[in-house]
Amino acid sequence: MTDPKKLFLKTYGCQMNVYDSERMAEAMAADGYVQTDVAEDADLVVLNTCHIREKASEKLYSDLGRLRPLKAAKPGLKVAVAGCVAQAEGAEIQRRMPLVDLVVGSQAYHRLPAMVRGNRAAVDTDFPVEDRFDLLPARSGGRGPVAFLTVQEGCDKFCAFCVVPYTRGAEVSRPAARILDEARALVAKGVRDITLLGQNVNAYHGAGPGGDWTLARLLRELAAVEGLARLRYTTSHPNDMADDLIAAHGDLPKLMPYLHLPVQSGSDRVLKAMNRKHTSAQYLALIDRIRAARPDILLSSDFIVGFPGETDQDFADTMALIRAVGYGAAYSFKYSARPGTPAAERPEVDSAVADARLQELQALITQQQRAAQDAIVGRTVGVLYEKAGRMPGQMVGKSDHLQAVHVTDPAGKVGELVHVRVLASSSNSLSGERIPG
Numbered sequence: 001m002t003d004p005k006k007l008f009l010k011t012y013g014c015q016m017n018v019y020d021s022e023r024m025a026e027a028m029a030a031d032g033y034v035q036t037d038v039a040e041d042a043d044l045v046v047l048n049t050c051h052i053r054e055k056a057s058e059k060l061y062s063d064l065g066r067l068r069p070l071k072a073a074k075p076g077l078k079v080a081v082a083g084c085v086a087q088a089e090g091a092e093i094q095r096r097m098p099l100v101d102l103v104v105g106s107q108a109y110h111r112l113p114a115m116v117r118g119n120r121a122a123v124d125t126d127f128p129v130e131d132r133f134d135l136l137p138a139r140s141g142g143r144g145p146v147a148f149l150t151v152q153e154g155c156d157k158f159c160a161f162c163v164v165p166y167t168r169g170a171e172v173s174r175p176a177a178r179i180l181d182e183a184r185a186l187v188a189k190g191v192r193d194i195t196l197l198g199q200n201v202n203a204y205h206g207a208g209p210g211g212d213w214t215l216a217r218l219l220r221e222l223a224a225v226e227g228l229a230r231l232r233y234t235t236s237h238p239n240d241m242a243d244d245l246i247a248a249h250g251d252l253p254k255l256m257p258y259l260h261l262p263v264q265s266g267s268d269r270v271l272k273a274m275n276r277k278h279t280s281a282q283y284l285a286l287i288d289r290i291r292a293a294r295p296d297i298l299l300s301s302d303f304i305v306g307f308p309g310e311t312d313q314d315f316a317d318t319m320a321l322i323r324a325v326g327y328g329a330a331y332s333f334k335y336s337a338r339p340g341t342p343a344a345e346r347p348e349v350d351s352a353v354a355d356a357r358l359q360e361l362q363a364l365i366t367q368q369q370r371a372a373q374d375a376i377v378g379r380t381v382g383v384l385y386e387k388a389g390r391m392p393g394q395m396v397g398k399s400d401h402l403q404a405v406h407v408t409d410p411a412g413k414v415g416e417l418v419h420v421r422v423l424a425s426s427s428n429s430l431s432g433e434r435i436p437g
């Protein structure tokens with residue numbers, strides 16, 4: 001018997017890429033590849049890339065540079081670049097880095113096995129019309145109690161800074177029945193917590209019995225899946241927070257009290273220049289309605305600082321919005337011009353000014369995140385154990401609010417959903433004790 005072939009897979013960027021990487025690994029497993037953490041052992045290296053900011057794309061090229069000696073020592077090694085850089089740059093990647101054997105666009109993962117076997121062209125950046133996930137093997141699961149499930153891809157919003165509409169294409173929703181099947185298959189393999197993924201997930205409008213389903217309808221049906229304990233979804237656009245979705249946050253106990261709702265900026269002038277199509281007052285009114293439906297909901301957002309034309313006053317407006325909302329978490333980025341997007345044509349804010357704003361914003365978010373954690377101390381929360389902790393007898397999991405919780409529980413098992421009294425809050429996590437029952 002020959003040894004199985006080995007796959008080294010590196011994922012850059014977002015949760016959608018994490019999901020895509022899992023699916024690619026499953027597709028290659030069907031061809032006899034097992035995953036390795038050691039690049040030197042690999043027969044196939046797949047780099048699943050992100051194009052959203054310049055730094056993310058640059059990482060690809062520095063990693064490819066580091067693969068050069070490996071490829072020289074092992075000519076049979078195949079190197080594949082997948083994901084959004086592959087989609088955006090196509091064959092250009094091979095011109096710049098001849099060691100790259102395969103370029104697999106973000107819509108072509110189901111064709112990766114055939115490309116590796118040499119049965120297809122080495123560069124594939126087509127946008128197929130079919131549901132690419134259905135062309136991949138069934139979910140294998142077995143990676144713990146938490147899973148992502150892509151329900152929607154692409155984006156029609158065309159925010160002025162963003163490459164997603166170009167790299168991931170127009171919005172496409174998967175049919176509801178396929179999503180329900182995939183969710184049931186995951187639950188059968190031990191998954192208890194599913195996060196529905198989409199670049200614009202709350203715009204979901206997949207075909208279902210009786211016509212197109214909204215995300216709220218899909219969540220309702222998923223909530224009925226026995227054995228599934230928790231549901232979440234990400235990422236959402238404020239303009240697609242429909243009434244039925246807001247209501248679902250009040251009605252569905254399995255829908256966890258955490259919502260990532262990016263606003264990007266608190267300045268109406270900047271929001272307009274970003275083509276976000278809402279004002280800060282509209283966003284704040286929306287937050288009020290969501291909190292009315294689910295008062296304990298924890299909110300998070302994405303922010304961009306230093307967007308072209310952003311003044312001190314615009315930035316002050318963003319800080320005021322953050323203070324008004326009180327976030328439980330947030331991701332913040334310095335603006336990065338992306339070729340082909342409208343904002344890339346506009347004069348940039350001074351880099352040092354943008355750096356200073358980013359620091360100030362992040363300090364405020366850190367404060368708010370800590371305040372949200374501290375507010376939970378003394379309360380009892382649901383925790384789903386994801387793995388054993390570093391300390392003996394310790395388990396680590398996530399609270400309903402997606403906060404990391406360390407629990408001393410020598411009898412604890414991965415996949416258990418337990419009640420925990422929170423005793424302490426530290427910079428990035430909570431700790432507590434299990435309450436019987």
Ligand code: 5AD
Nearest residue numbers: 161162262302303333334335336338
């Ligand atoms: N520069 C900086 N941040 C960006 N994002 C998207 N495009 C850019 C860009 N050109 C951020 C947005 C988005 C998140 C996924 O990445 O905040 O919500």
Ligand code: SF4
Nearest residue numbers: 155157158159162164
């Ligand atoms: Fe990009 Fe999100 Fe805007 Fe779509 S809604 S263009 S994915 S930032």
